[in-house]
Amino acid sequence: MTSKRPSLREAKEFLSVPTEVRLSRLRAETQRCREQLSAADVDPDSELGHKLMAKLQATGGTLCLAQTREGHPCRMLGDGKGGRCKFHGGKSTGPRTVEGLIRSASNQANWHRNRLGMPLVGVPGVDTGGGESRQK
16 A cells, blocks of 8 residues: 655645644544544454554544444444444435335335235335336
């Protein structure tokens, strides 16, 4: 992995900040990353901890920390949408329109009827998303 060489302006800005301030910012960033790793049940001094620490420091992001099926917190980087990864992005907002609400209710009723072996019902004038095109 190659790092981008800073521009002259970026180098001047970096050097204009006193060393003590740079060190305190670095310590704060390291502490933030260590807290994230502790929340994810990862030892910061382990090999996995070093890899995750490098990712966190390079991106400035956070870990997802959603509860996984295995029972431990998710260790992927959050994508900025609530801090969750692409697999734990949040719940659906549900139907937004009246037609969507009708379609959702019809699909739910048909799901239950299908499980019980009953004939499916349709709502006149509303395409429920299934139908003849899917049945073979």
